[in-house]
Amino acid sequence: MNKLFMRASLWALFSLALSTSGCSDDSGFPDVDGQNPVLTLTSEHIESGAGHAFTITGELEDKDGIASVNLSCPDLYLDKTIDLIDIYGEPKPTYQLNYSFNLKKDEIGERFVVKVTVTDVGGRSVSRDVLVTMDGDFSAPAFTASPDKEVTVLIKQQTSFKLSFTATDDRQLDYVLINIPGVEGYADKKVDAGGQSSLTHTERFTLPNIAKSYNITLKAVDKKGNETVATSVLKVSEMPDFPKMYLADVATVEELNSDVFGVPMVISHTGAYQYRARYYNETAGTKIFFLPQKTDFAPICFGLDPDNKSKLTDDPETALPIVLDKAGVYYEIDLNVKEGTFKTRTYSVAEATDPIKYKKYGAGSANFDRWESGSEMIDFYLGWGGSPSDAGNHKFVQDARNPHLFYYPAPGDTWTLEAGQKMNFIITNYHPDGWWDHVEWRVDNSEDIEKFGYFSKKNDVNPDWEGTNRKWADGTAVGDNWAKPTVKTGGNYRFVFDAHLGRGKIVPAK
Structure with missing residues (x-):
């Protein structure tokens, strides 16, 4: 009995081992169903x-x-x-x-x-x-031209507004919705883009001859459903005292909207309905207009009245350009938009002043005190960047005829910016060792730059300069605002800066 019992027990254990291990592989983990994943x-x-x-x-x-x-x-x-x-x-x-x-x-x-x-x-x-x-759509459409945040239409015998915009997409644009509540026929009007990469639309509509505001909403949608919205307030009124006025020295709406910043150029508001523009005219024959809006020549454009060229008209359909016929000089233009009057004068580059006290610039100048001790003098340069040492990576070139005028990059070099790129910089003197607050500029608005204010914490200022360090012309303080514009369209660009005017622009390179 004992031998028989032992044999039976061993067989049972062996059978149990077979049944529990199944078809185990070399990994030590048992198969369950032996099927493919x-x-x-x-x-x-x-x-x-x-x-x-x-x-x-x-x-x-x-x-x-x-x-x-x-x-x-x-x-x-x-x-x-x-x-x-x-x-x-x-x-x-x-x-x-x-x-x-x-x-x-x-x-x-x-x-x-x-x-x-x-x-x-x-x-x-x-x-x-x-x-x-490689055909993914990662970007929403963009309005490369659309009405300003606020535009004014003047009450006329027949008051009308020309709506104009350009929407683009890096792949396929589907449509643009136009919504203007209160204007008959413009509730969710749809303009089909047909899958093209760009859509330009212009139409004119009549408005009642009463002072009133209308809200304009434009929505661009691409084929993937990405969308971008642009809004504007359209004001119908008599001639207002515009808080800002701009000088446009370009010929097309596309050029008005192709800059990173600086075009058109903001001018000074000197009194009720009165403005003063200062402008360096590099070449004879420059044609200019004055605009109260930044993105279009309509609905208001101040230029010469074709029936009386000593006066101004506000009609963009008939206005003729003011032609600046003297090269290599600064123009000063005073205008009164209510009276339609203007007058001009010129002054020389030598008469113009700026806050830079260093008379020599660039290689061989050796007039910048590196340690503020007189022990070592180095060349004086300006540039843009995140610090005086970084400014050495983006040095300005001084104009040969106008020492107040600077450019980047150097002639023959290429400067490429990418769409959507957000910049972050100040204009400053170059210093190889870091942060020295000598010759610097800040901006009025980091994201929407219109002018540069001198900002020397060491009060390193040209004593002949007509301006005031760290203050705007109206006496308000220049804030520590860095320039942080966003690039709308990728491409090659050129930075132009005028130290006398306190104006700069980044525009497509020609």
Whole structure:
């Protein structure tokens, strides 16, 4: 009996061992159903682009347990294995795949195939391909031209407003909605863009001859549903005393809106309905207008009245330009928009003053005291940047005829800015060792720059300058505002700065 019992017990134990171990592989984890893994991808086609990331997501299942996931694309030098056993200490019956890969900014390929392979503990694997194409839409549309935040229409015998805008998209623009409550026919009017990258729309409508304000809302929508909204308040009134007036020395609406900042140029408000412009005229024959709005020559444009060229008209349809016929001089123009009068005078570059006390500029000047001790004199430069040492990376070139005028970059060099890039800088003297508050400028508004104010904490000022350090012309304080404009359109640009006028602009390079 004892021998028989022992044999039976050993056989039972052996059978139990067989039934519990199943078809165990070399990993030490038992098979459950011996089936292939299940791989369900969220999408097998992903749209991305150079400089952007793409993310592969999906759900993985396997009753035996998922051991690893591999993502491979030789053209992108991608070979990533996610080892679940190494990460979690055991295989997983389910796993949520979420893997992101950053494409290089200079990637030139148009389409790539990423192979996703899931392997279970039994060594069984399943693969799926994900197509990545470089046609992703990451940017919302933009209005490169649209009415200002506030525009004025003057009451006339027949009062009308010409609505004009240009919307663009880096891929495909779908439509623009126009909404002007209170104006008949303009509630959610839709202008189809037909999938083009740009839409320019102009139309004129009549308004009642009464003082009233209307809210304009423009919404641009691209084919992916990205949208951008521009708003404006349209005021109908008699001639107002505009708080700001601008000098435009460009010929088209496109040029009015192609700058990073500085075009058109703000001028001084000297009294009720009165303004004064100072302008350096590099070449003879420059044509200028005066505008109370920044983005268009309409609805109001002050220029010569064709019936009496000694007077001004406000009608953009008939106004003729004021022509500046003397080159290499500064013009001073006083105008009264209510009376329609103006007068001009010129003065020389030598008569103009600016806050810089250093008479020599650039290589060989050696008149800037490096240690403020007289022990070492270095060359004096201006530039733009985040510090005086950084200004050495963006040194201005001084104009050959006008020492108050500076440019960046140097002739023959290229300066490229990217769309959406936000800048952050001041104009300052170059100093190789860091922050020295000698010759510096700040701005009136960091995001919407119109003028530069001198800002020397060391009071390093030209004694002949007609201005006041750290104060605007009206006596208010110049704040410590850095220039932080956002670039609307990528391309090559040129920085022009006039130390006498305290005006600067960044415009497309020609």
